[in-house]
């Protein structure tokens with residue numbers, strides 16, 4: 001059984017004092033007791049990685065970065081940070097291919113594949129995000145878009161590397177909109193993503209992979225989403241900025257663990 005992972009993507013939010021208060025509230029209200037049942041990952045802006053890392057010392061909560069450069073070496077690339085720098089900051093996971101970066105920073109499938117590789121050779125877990133826009137869904141392009149996004153990454157890796165990737169399905173139309181894929185819609189897509197991965201690595205290996213769902217996940221819809229067979233946790237944006245909302249979602253993941 002895959003252990004559920006709930007990841008907090010703070011996006012471009014936070015200040016020192018606000019972060020401290022949020023983490024304190026999470027710790028005081030049950031975050032640390034979740035760990036043997038649910039893996040929790042906090043993904044703050046890069047400038048706050050050290051702060052969050054210090055606040056999480058002695059806990060099982062993992063630290064993630066929102067982005068890395070695909071270049072592995074240090075050198076002349078102003079404004080960028082490489083995977084080794086993330087290792088230095090106790091980062092374990094890195095978001096790759098988030099739809100906001102694909103849209104606003106023109107990140108291509110090929111660049112997403114390169115960043116995924118840069119994570120893997122550095123011992124970091126890439127959390128690769130895929131998902132279709134509303135337009136693409138309405139034009140019947142859902143499977144074509146996901147096939148392109150997933151297979152560009154998957155086919156660039158050997159099987160051992162591929163087995164270390166965590167995937168997130170985030171329909172672009174559900175991000176920050178309050179619209180969520182229904183549990184059935186999400187399950188169908190997650191099963192499709194797993195079937196794509198199975199074509200590259202075989203069913204047994206694909207069955208071990210984590211595929212998270214993201215897009216307006218809240219405490220009140222998380223139970224049903226996490227009850228789906230191929231949904232292995234959540235990638236949470238807006239609701240991760242409130243301790244009670246985020247803990248509500250983590251507790252929903254715990255319920256699935258108890259049922260299974």
Ligand SMILES: O=C(CO)COP(=O)(O)O
Nearest residue numbers: 009175176215216237238
């Ligand atoms: O993009 C997301 C997480 O990476 C989802 O954001 P929301 O939960 O705010 O919709």
